[in-house]
Amino acid sequence: MLKKYAIFLFIIGALIVFQSTFVYNSITVRDVGPDFLMIIVVAISFFLGSVSGEIFGFITGIIADIISGGLLGLSAFTYTVIGYGVGLLGNKIYGNYYILSIFIVFVATFVKALIMAMLGSLFIKPGYFGFFTHGRIFLEAVMNGVISPLFFLIVYKIENRVTG
Amino acid sequence: MTDNGEDRRRIRIVLLITLLFISFVMMGFSQRRITLNFKSIAYAVVFPFHYAGVKSIEGVKDFFTSIKNNRHLREELKETKRTLEKYERIIYEYEEIKRENERLRKLIGIQSRFDYETIIAEIIAKSPQNFYKTIIINRGRNSGIEKYMPVIAYQNNRQCLVGKIIDVQKYSARVQPIIDQLSYTGAMLKRSRYSGLLVGQSPISNYCLLQYIDKRASISYGDEVVTSGMGGVYPKGILIGRVVSVSKKRYGIFQEALVAPEVDFGKLEEVYVITKKVTVSE
Numbered sequence: 001m002l003k004k005y006a007i008f009l010f011i012i013g014a015l016i017v018f019q020s021t022f023v024y025n026s027i028t029v030r031d032v033g034p035d036f037l038m039i040i041v042v043a044i045s046f047f048l049g050s051v052s053g054e055i056f057g058f059i060t061g062i063i064a065d066i067i068s069g070g071l072l073g074l075s076a077f078t079y080t081v082i083g084y085g086v087g088l089l090g091n092k093i094y095g096n097y098y099i100l101s102i103f104i105v106f107v108a109t110f111v112k113a114l115i116m117a118m119l120g121s122l123f124i125k126p127g128y129f130g131f132f133t134h135g136r137i138f139l140e141a142v143m144n145g146v147i148s149p150l151f152f153l154i155v156y157k158i159e160n161r162v163t164g
Numbered sequence: 165m166t167d168n169g170e171d172r173r174r175i176r177i178v179l180l181i182t183l184l185f186i187s188f189v190m191m192g193f194s195q196r197r198i199t200l201n202f203k204s205i206a207y208a209v210v211f212p213f214h215y216a217g218v219k220s221i222e223g224v225k226d227f228f229t230s231i232k233n234n235r236h237l238r239e240e241l242k243e244t245k246r247t248l249e250k251y252e253r254i255i256y257e258y259e260e261i262k263r264e265n266e267r268l269r270k271l272i273g274i275q276s277r278f279d280y281e282t283i284i285a286e287i288i289a290k291s292p293q294n295f296y297k298t299i300i301i302n303r304g305r306n307s308g309i310e311k312y313m314p315v316i317a318y319q320n321n322r323q324c325l326v327g328k329i330i331d332v333q334k335y336s337a338r339v340q341p342i343i344d345q346l347s348y349t350g351a352m353l354k355r356s357r358y359s360g361l362l363v364g365q366s367p368i369s370n371y372c373l374l375q376y377i378d379k380r381a382s383i384s385y386g387d388e389v390v391t392s393g394m395g396g397v398y399p400k401g402i403l404i405g406r407v408v409s410v411s412k413k414r415y416g417i418f419q420e421a422l423v424a425p426e427v428d429f430g431k432l433e434e435v436y437v438i439t440k441k442v443t444v445s446e
Contacts, residue, residue, distance in 0.1 A: 017217030019292035020300075023225050025430055031370055032294060050176050058183045066210050068291040069298045069331055069338045073190030080183045084176070123191045125345060136367065140294060 004162040005052075008044055011154070012060050015040055020067055032136050034143040035109070037064055041079050042086050042108050042148070043101070043155040050087025057083025071123055078115045082108050097156065098149035105148035109141035215336070218289045280399065282316070282436035283307055288336070297344045297366045301435060304335045314398045314438045315339050317427050324403045324426035325349070325391060326435050337437075341429060342404065343370050350394035351404055351423075356381045359392045362404060362423065370429065372405065374421040381419070383410045389423050399438065 015036040018024055027033055037060050045053025061076030068075070086104060093100060285301035303309050315326040327341035340347050343366040351374055352359035358381035360374045374389060387407040393400030405425040412419040 013213070014217070016292050017214060018221060020214065020289040021218045021221050022287070022290065022433075023221055031430065035294065037292065051172075051179060054176075054180050054183055058187070061187070063210065064292050067214060067289070067300075068293045068296040069300075070291070070293065070296040071191055072194040073187035075293060077184055077187035077191070080180065080187060084180050087176075119191065123194075136294075 004158065007158055007162065008040075008056065008155075009059070012037070012040055012056070012063075016060070016063055016067065029139060029143070030136070032139045032143070034147050035112070035140060036147075036151075037061075037075075038079065038082065038108060038112055039105055039144055039148050039151045040155070041083050042105050043151045045083040045086040046090040046097075046101070046104065046152065047155050047159045048087070049090060050084045053083030053087030053090075054080045055083070057081070071120070074116060074119055074123070077119060078112050081115060082112060085111070097152050101148040101152040102145040106141045106145040109144045110137065113137040113140075215288060280316075280438045281440045282438050283309065285309075285315075285337075285435050285437055287433055287435060294367055297341050297364075297429070298330070299339045299341065299429075299432070301337050301339060301437070302335070303437065304333045304337050306334050308439055309337045309437055310439075312397050314402070315435050316402060316438060317432055317435045319427055319431075322403055322426065324405075325398065326427055326429075326432070328397055329437065339435065341366075341427075342372055343425060343429065347372075348395075349398060349404065350392040351389050352392040353377070353381060353383060353407075353421075354388040354390045356383070356387075359394065360418075360421075362389065370425070371408065372423045372425060374407075374423050376418045377421060379412065379417055379419050383407055383419070383421050385409070387421075389421075 019033075019036055024033055041053065041057045041060050044056045048056075057079035058076050061079035062073070064075045064079075065072045086108060089104065283303055285303040285307075287299050288302045289300040291298045301315075309329060309332050311329055311332055313329045315328060316323055317326050318324075325342055327339050327344070327347060329337050330340040331338040342349055342362065342364055344364040345366055345368075347362075347364040349362040349372075350359065351362040353374075358378050360377040362372050362374050364372050377383070385407060389404045389407065391398040391400055391402045391404060403426050405423040405427075407421045408424045409422045410419060411421070
């Protein structure tokens with residue numbers, strides 16, 4: 001159990017570091033890149049349930065907030081909600097995980113943008129709501145959706161191998 | 165539902181409420197800047213791991229890039245030597261012209277001209293979120309960096325504004341670029357000399373909006389926008405960008421212009437932090 005959590009924490013740490021390097025810029029389109037952190041939180045929540053989802057969401061978000069230097073707690077709040085929500089869905093949805101992952105991550109990106117925009121408007125500046133209405137979030141949602149099956153596969157393999 | 169299932173559901177919800185409450189409180193305190201020290205402490209803990217990770221990834225990238233580029237190095241070396249010789253001649257001529265210029269300035273009594281003392285810094289990381297655009301540099305308090313120091317860069321042989329320092333650690337500092345939505349810069353149109361307030365538009369766009377420009381100002385596409393020196397953070401006259409569109413409302417006394425920053429933030433590798441203004445001639 002602990003070994004599994006340690007592996008997931010290591011992956012999250014590596015993704016945070018990768019996403020903050022300029023190497024990440026090479027995979028962006030019109031200055032928008034996939035949010036690996038959100039995808040991994042969604043994948044972990046889907047397979048491990050809502051308790052793990054919200055804990056991993058909170059940890060991922062808080063580290064991302066510290067490194068971003070932005071509003072502390074904004075990503076933590078958002079990823080916690082996403083982790084909890086997807087964790088609840090994980091037990092109730094059946095079908096091909098990899099196809100499902102595209103849809104779940106696509107929708108989760110919009111939920112993320114909506115929560116961030118609302119909290120941004122509340123705590124930072126009213127104009128932050130613009131992030132949700134702007135086309136950039138659609139581009140991010142498509143990118144996240146396309147990449148998500150890979151992350152679901154990785155989390156699924158780790159979950160199965162370490163558990164049993 | 166069994167007792168066990170009910171307990172699990174209760175734990176889930178209590179945990180959710182607790183984590184959301186913690187996040188919410190942090191956001192509240194963060195805006196009142198009470199957690200500024202907490203943020204700094206937290207980043208100081210995370211920084212060594214973050215830095216090591218970033219450097220490792222870039223090291224791997226550099227390794228493969230250097231192998232790929234090896235064959236071109238000899239040719240580039242020859243070309244660089246030729247360029248160096250050319251620049252040495254230019255520097256010699258420049259020194260001559262500079263001395264002559266200073267002598268003439270003294271003769272005709274022109275007022276002081278200012279230049280800046282800068283510290284060069286390497287960009288080591290950027291925000292991992294699409295939501296923010298902050299960048300982290302490898303110079304901090306130990307190099308004399310202080311909060312609100314202006315940051316510039318040289319691109320296309322021109323000095324242009326990047327942003328300002330918003331957080332300083334011992335070995336690193338965080339830069340808020342001018343495109344950030346929370347960035348406000350006193351700016352003016354270089355040609356017409358009308359001033360306004362430049363506000364970042366990221367994450368919505370990488371342009372900036374120059375607001376509160378007098379409606380009488382004539383603004384054209386491509387007009388240069390420079391710092392106005394108002395506000396006391398940025399020195400006057402640093403190039404910010406160029407006007408790409410103008411919006412003039414029928415009513416009201418102001419107009420707005422969309423400004424494309426001169427700095428290409430995607431290609432930025434090194435920046436210069438202005439530590440103080442120095443007089444170079446009298």
